[in-house]
Amino acid sequence: MKTLVLANQKGGVGKSAVATLLAHYFRKLGCRVLAIDLDHQGNFSDPLRKSQRVAVAEVPASALLTQANPVIPAADFVLVPADRDLSGLERQPSLHNDFANHLRGFLKAMDARFDVCLIDTNPNPDIRMIAALVSADFVLSPIQLNQEALDGVHALLNHPRVGVRKITSMLNPKLHLIGLLPVMVEANPFQRENFLQLVQKFHPILIPYGPKPGQYASMPRRSAVAEAQAEGLVLWEMKKTAARDAWREIEVAMVVIAKAVLDGVPTQTTPITPINGADHGPVAG
Ligand SMILES: Nc1ncnc2c1ncn2[C@@H]1O[C@H](COP(=O)(O)OP(=O)(O)OP(=O)(O)O)[C@@H](O)[C@H]1O
Ligand SMILES: [Mg+2]
Known part of the structure; x- marks a missing residue:
């Protein structure tokens, strides 16, 4: 089983929407998928539940951190849903090591039962995110094309608790950053300028696709994506032409991300090196 966080x-950058699309996409590819929602907001759980394609575990996601050996249904598409207790875990620091160890043990126990595990996280850099990252194989970071988000890339890599560099060097050397995925991309001059900035500063951690250099995976802003998320629909099965058009645009990114996860092949071979004076050292070691 490959685990992607x-x-x-x-x-609000699109983490849950991307997680949901990926869950359905991996199913479309015939994978056995375990979906874990570590965000008490439940924006990964709700659309999957509504889709009626998942077996919903009786144990909530907090139990994967608080209990040893939780039991989940025997099925090829299982959701361990978000619950309120998730938000209280950070306030129990003496148990944080246990939380991380329980999740690790659970994922290990699921290794032969699923092909892919997708973990959606909350936006706070708390124990849930740490526990997920220390046991995962891959991390994918959806980002929006605004200045604030570009500034936030530094924290994503270097945050003292949950920065990918910190986790890979100290806690989980096997963690691989698939990359930054610009989402909700709009064809306006403002976003185009920000995309250029992103490429200039961070191209080693964007996700290349296709034979030409400079082609990086991204997802456009399309109302059909939000609608699919709200209604629990599968984007490519929606009747509207707009939804099918949106899927055609989004599929490219899904293909390259799925390939990276399933083949275990990094999309990036280049370490994160400083570009234009940006302060980013190698992610690993
Ligand atoms: N490509 C897209 N086009 C249009 N709307 C989108 C797209 N991606 C996500 N959205 C919508 O944007 C909103 C925020 O997305 P989402 O909930 O996935 O963000 P998030 O990063 O998970 O947020 P949080 O940090 O609160 O967990 C949702 O209403 C979602 O449906
Ligand atoms: Mg979310």
Whole structure:
């Protein structure tokens, strides 16, 4: 089983929407999918539940951190749903090591039962995010194309608790950053300028696709995505032409991310090096 965590300390950037699309996409590819929602807001749980395609575990997600050996249904698409207790875990620091160890033990126990585990996280850099990142194989960071988000890339890499560099060097050397995925991209001059800035500063951690250099995976802003998320629909099965058009645009990113996860092949071979004076050292070691 390969475990992919959706993480970005910025709220509302599309983590849950990307997690949901990926969950359905991995199913479309025939994978056995375990979906874990570590955000008490439940924006990964709700659309999956509404889709009626998942077996919903009786144990809530907080139990994966607080209990040893939680039991989940025997099915090929299982959701361990968000619950309120998730938000209280940070306030129990003496148990944080246990929380991380329980989640690690659970994921290990699921290794042969699923092909892919997707973990959606809350935007706070708390024990839930740490526990997920220390046990995961991959992390993917959706970001929006605004100045605040670009400034936030530094924290994503270097945050003292949950920065990808910190986690890979101290706690989980196998964690691989698939990359930054610009989402809700709009074709306006403002976003185009920010995209250029992103490429200039951070191209080693964008997600390349296709044979041409400079082609990086992204997702456009399309109302059909929000609608699918709200209604629990599968984007490519929606009747509207707009939804199918949106899927055609989004599929490119899904293909390259799924390939990185399933093949275990990094999309990036380049370490994160300083570009234009940006202060970013290698992610690993
Ligand atoms: N590509 C897209 N096009 C249009 N709307 C989108 C797109 N991606 C996400 N959205 C919508 O934007 C809103 C925020 O997305 P989402 O909930 O996935 O963000 P998030 O990063 O998980 O937020 P949080 O940090 O609160 O967990 C949702 O209403 C979602 O449906
Ligand atoms: Mg979310």
